[in-house]
Amino acid sequence: MLPARVTIHDVARAAGVSVATVSKVANGRYGVAQNTIAKVSAVIDELGYETSLVARSLRSHRTNVIGILVAGFEPFSTELLKGISAAAVGSGYELLAYAGALTDEARVGWERRSLSRLAGTLVDAAIIVTPTVQVAGAPVPIVAIDPHTGLGDVPAVDTDNAEGARIATRYLISLGHRRIAHVRGRGDLQSALLREQGYRESLAEAGIAFDPDLVREGAYWGKPTTRAAQELLSLPDRPTAIFAANDLSAVRVLDVAREMGIRVPEELSIVGFDNVPESATSTPQLTTVAQPLHDMGAQALQMVVQMLRRGELEQQYVHLPAHLVVRQSTAPAPSPAAIADAQSRAASQAV
Amino acid sequence: MLPARVTIHDVARAAGVSVATVSKVANGRYGVAQNTIAKVSAVIDELGYETSLVARSLRSHRTNVIGILVAGFEPFSTELLKGISAAAVGSGYELLAYAGALTDEARVGWERRSLSRLAGTLVDAAIIVTPTVQVAGAPVPIVAIDPHTGLGDVPAVDTDNAEGARIATRYLISLGHRRIAHVRGRGDLQSALLREQGYRESLAEAGIAFDPDLVREGAYWGKPTTRAAQELLSLPDRPTAIFAANDLSAVRVLDVAREMGIRVPEELSIVGFDNVPESATSTPQLTTVAQPLHDMGAQALQMVVQMLRRGELEQQYVHLPAHLVVRQSTAPAPSPAAIADAQSRAASQAV
DNA sequence: CTGTTAGCGCATTCAC
DNA sequence: GTGAATGCGCTAACAG
Numbered sequence A, B: 001m002l003p004a005r006v007t008i009h010d011v012a013r014a015a016g017v018s019v020a021t022v023s024k025v026a027n028g029r030y031g032v033a034q035n036t037i038a039k040v041s042a043v044i045d046e047l048g049y050e051t052s053l054v055a056r057s058l059r060s061h062r063t064n065v066i067g068i069l070v071a072g073f074e075p076f077s078t079e080l081l082k083g084i085s086a087a088a089v090g091s092g093y094e095l096l097a098y099a100g101a102l103t104d105e106a107r108v109g110w111e112r113r114s115l116s117r118l119a120g121t122l123v124d125a126a127i128i129v130t131p132t133v134q135v136a137g138a139p140v141p142i143v144a145i146d147p148h149t150g151l152g153d154v155p156a157v158d159t160d161n162a163e164g165a166r167i168a169t170r171y172l173i174s175l176g177h178r179r180i181a182h183v184r185g186r187g188d189l190q191s192a193l194l195r196e197q198g199y200r201e202s203l204a205e206a207g208i209a210f211d212p213d214l215v216r217e218g219a220y221w222g223k224p225t226t227r228a229a230q231e232l233l234s235l236p237d238r239p240t241a242i243f244a245a246n247d248l249s250a251v252r253v254l255d256v257a258r259e260m261g262i263r264v265p266e267e268l269s270i271v272g273f274d275n276v277p278e279s280a281t282s283t284p285q286l287t288t289v290a291q292p293l294h295d296m297g298a299q300a301l302q303m304v305v306q307m308l309r310r311g312e313l314e315q316q317y318v319h320l321p322a323h324l325v326v327r328q329s330t331a332p333a334p335s336p337a338a339i340a341d342a343q344s345r346a347a348s349q350a351v
Numbered sequence C: 001c002t003g004t005t006a007g008c009g010c011a012t013t014c015a016c
Numbered sequence D: 001g002t003g004a005a006t007g008c009g010c011t012a013a014c015a016g
Helices: A008-015 A019-026 A035-045 A052-062 A075-088 A110-118 A161-174 A190-206 A222-234 A246-258 A291-312 A336-350 B008-015 B017-025 B035-049 B053-060 B075-088 B110-118 B161-174 B189-207 B221-235 B247-259 B293-310 B335-350
Strands: A065-070 A094-099 A127-129 A141-147 A156-159 A182-184 A214-218 A241-244 A271-275 A289-290 A317-320 A323-325 B065-068 B094-099 B125-129 B144-147 B156-159 B181-184 B216-219 B241-244 B270-275 B285-289 B317-320 B321-325
Touching: A008 A019, A008 A035, A019 A035, A019 A094, A052 B053, A052 B110, A065 A075, A065 A110, A065 B035, A075 A094, A075 A127, A075 A291, A075 B075, A075 B125, A094 A110, A110 A127, A110 B053, A127 A246, A141 A291, A156 A161, A161 A182, A161 A241, A161 A271, A161 A289, A161 A323, A161 B317, A182 A222, A182 A246, A214 A222, A222 A241, A222 A246, A222 B216, A241 A246, A241 B053, A246 A271, A289 B035, A289 B053, A336 B125, B008 B017, B008 B035, B017 B035, B065 B075, B065 B110, B065 B293, B075 B125, B075 B293, B110 B125, B125 B293, B144 B241, B144 B293, B156 B161, B161 B181, B161 B189, B161 B241, B161 B270, B161 B285, B161 B321, B181 B189, B181 B247, B216 B221, B221 B241, B221 B247, B241 B247, B247 B270
Parallel strands: A065 A094, A065 A127, A127 A141, A141 A156, A156 A317, A182 A214, A182 A241, A241 A271, A271 A289, B065 B094, B065 B125, B125 B144, B144 B156, B156 B317, B181 B216, B181 B241, B241 B270, B270 B285
Antiparallel strands: A094 B094, A289 A323, B285 B321
16 A cells, blocks of 8 residues: 655644644744754654645745756757756756657647646746747746747747758768758758758759759658658669758668668768767767757756846847767768669669 | 736636636536537637646646656666657656756755655656665655665666676677776665676686776766776776776776777777767767666556556566677777787886 | 535744 | 644535
């Protein structure tokens, strides 16, 4: 049988005082005799009493905990968590991360839902990770990380997505690639648009004509990306490089290439985006555009704490730079002869 | 100014009904007229009302959320989180991860403290990550992952630490190493003891005398590990391989070796433990003993859900196997001649 | 069918 | 210094 939780009443009864007195000593308030304090403290220790976060927050509307609202715990959000956690040490605040999009009904609108459920009661402030809808009018200070709706009226921190994409594409061009495909992210998300835009700009910059056939939607995750990669790699005039909108899809492209017998990076170069630690665990290791995820998390935490302490924020919007991390999934473009050779080999195999 | 949270009262007033009715509609209870449902639902949508997790849990003692109690968000706990999160999709439960050891006073005893604060009200059950104290007598079902106190009376899932250490050490021996050092984990933790034990057993197995001078405490983290590595690598008869108790310390050893100008893996082989994704991002990539962290998380979630549903658990204790992941930080032991040469080079440099 | 009543565990007045 | 009363937002039991 599960033992019941020890409440303030249990402590009061055991110590022979009223619940109000227990509350005072538990919270270090004035107006209690030394003797009483000692007695009650002893009982608290003995019974292992801790105030319930729930009851306390309902009453006092202050908990000293900062909420982090995520859809689920995956490589991207957990990297942010690491940065937030490191920055929170010694801040006096505790952290509560809530995954609110795990059930089917909650897949859309989880941001608002989670916020309503937690804010104003459980958490003093919130950091929302990758919200896909506008979340204005919260009852507590909030900061968004990588808001997918673009800048709204909530303070936010994000990475320069367009510049990151430009860097990736320029790098591929510098390697001699000309047929560079793009597996883009979810079309309804700002970051996906910006990354595609950066890709196009770099192409234009280098005087390479944009070929709509080389852009497919991968929606940032496995299933659609697999399809996109298969289509791209089955093209008669197959691309020699693919810039994927994030690491997750880049790794998928890698898998598809392997299944199709296409060697990376010899026959195909691949660049991802995000630089989650997993991007280094693939074979070959992924070349990718790094978002400073830990820094982004730390920044968000500092902003939220500043709002909590000062009520105001110096800078509403923090835009961090991206940079390229070159690993092993990229190489100089194969020569036209090599391409023709590979194609004919593939064709003969297919027969 | 922050807008106030919209409560059930606001909805009731706006819809012209009692709060009880709103509660019924919001929770889909029977006994409300169609008309009323429609009207109240409309107001709920319009106002964007969501029941407060806090208030609801205080009243009904059931929230449909499972708590995950961690000290902080770092590579180890977040890997577990990923596994738990993936397993929770479609389970009908939401996840709340609480980092309770971020402030200084809470560094010790955070498990019990967090549990008291959340359990019995906020969460229906809890998964505790790496508790360092016994946590019996909780008011809700709990499962421990990697309990550092050894098996108590709480259900748990962990990895075969001793066997993992044996595998790592045997591998180094098979590479020809004879002077194999060990940077052990926190001496008060079960896992550290078991890993050292496995290390010693493999040594004995191969007929290699145990040298107490080759074992130093790294306590699983950076600072002490740096010292331990410096001492080990300054030994007159320096080890040719180091088995570190976890990846974090293994990477530290790598850093120290680099600073001291010792080449890895040519002059020194290093093996870690855990296989957190970060272990693949080091240069060279770390050879390590993999704990199936995602599986462990998923298992723990399933156990907790089973307890919630059935009240009972089939298997109180799940012990998962470890396996070796060979990457680039290990190589055959250098020949005695090579060692002598390197030592003399170093000596002449020091002068 | 709907509203009223009574707590859930706690912190905060305000009397005593 | 201390205790009894009150209410935080909500749901369950009951009364109307």
